[in-house]
Amino acid sequence: MMSFKSRIFGRSMLAVIGLLALTFIGGGVIGSLEASGALVDAEAARFWLVFIFAGVVMVGAMAGGAVWMLSIDEAAQEAHKSAWYWGGSAGMAVGGVLMVIAMVEPVAATIDLPALMGRTDPVAYAAAGAFAMLTLMLIGYGVVWTWWWLSRSRG
Amino acid sequence: MNNHLKVLRAERDWSQAELAEQLGVSRQTVNALETGRYDPSLPLAFRIARVFDRPIEAIFTE
Numbered sequence: 001m002m003s004f005k006s007r008i009f010g011r012s013m014l015a016v017i018g019l020l021a022l023t024f025i026g027g028g029v030i031g032s033l034e035a036s037g038a039l040v041d042a043e044a045a046r047f048w049l050v051f052i053f054a055g056v057v058m059v060g061a062m063a064g065g066a067v068w069m070l071s072i073d074e075a076a077q078e079a080h081k082s083a084w085y086w087g088g089s090a091g092m093a094v095g096g097v098l099m100v101i102a103m104v105e106p107v108a109a110t111i112d113l114p115a116l117m118g119r120t121d122p123v124a125y126a127a128a129g130a131f132a133m134l135t136l137m138l139i140g141y142g143v144v145w146t147w148w149w150l151s152r153s154r155g
Numbered sequence: 156m157n158n159h160l161k162v163l164r165a166e167r168d169w170s171q172a173e174l175a176e177q178l179g180v181s182r183q184t185v186n187a188l189e190t191g192r193y194d195p196s197l198p199l200a201f202r203i204a205r206v207f208d209r210p211i212e213a214i215f216t217e
Contacts, residue, residue, distance in 0.1 A: 074196050075184035152187035 008071060012064050019060070023053050075152075083145035091140030095133040158215045161189045163207045177206050 026049045033039040069077060102108050116124040116131070164174050171185045178185070178199065187193035188203075195203065204211045 073180040073184050074199060075187055075193050076181060078193070149183065149187075152190060152192040153183065154190060154192075 008064070008067055015060055015064070019053065019056060023049070026053075079145055079148040082148050083141045087140035087142070087144030088137045089140070090144075091135075091137035092133065094140075095136045098132070099129075156194050156215055156217060157191050158188065160185075160203070160214065163209070163214065164189075167207075174206070178202050 030039065030042060030045050030049060033045075034042040039045055069080070072080075113125065114128065116128040160174075164171070169177075171189070172182045175182045175185045179202070180199070184193070188195060200211050200215065203214060207214060
């Protein structure tokens with residue numbers, strides 16, 4: 001009999017493969033419609049395809065995460081809660097400093113920021129900021145999660 | 156909080172993995188409990204008491 005975790009893993013893999021297949025098919029349909037001239041606004045179609053894909057992925061990640069969180073034992077849950085609160089908060093605090101100094105004119109306006117995939121439009125900078133904050137939070141999360149287990153594994 | 160988990164487990168000649176299986180937790184969690192660096196929830200403490208057939212206060216001490 002398959003264990004609960006194996007079933008979750010199997011279903012998650014199926015969902016990921018299904019999503020990849022759907023995106024591939026959707027991209028192919030848009031590409032062929034665009035090539036045939038049947039698609040009036042290909043860029044808008046691509047935008048909405050990615051929007052739907054991102055939405056499905058995030059909802060799937062939330063649902064998978066919830067099921068997985070319920071499948072692990074209480075100490076493992078505590079490690080993740082602690083990592084989320086302390087690590088995520090610490091990462092957000094570092095990002096908060098960067099966010100505040102970004103408001104200090106005129107010096108902040110002269111800082112040369114890395115652009116997202118070579119783009120320099122406002123949305124790209126907003127996305128780069130969101131990625132930076134997320135990265136800092138994940139770094140904090142990883143550090144606290146590792147510390148939580150290491151500090152409890154020594155005899 | 157201190158506990159006698161390691162002694163009780165040794166008396167029964169169980170490995171951490173065997174105790175973990177009986178409690179429905181991971182081996183890492185049993186290790187964290189034994190080192191006294193993780194205090195179990197009340198439901199888990201009751202499960203531990205049942206597995207060792209001892210009252211909770213005989214296993215955990217302040």
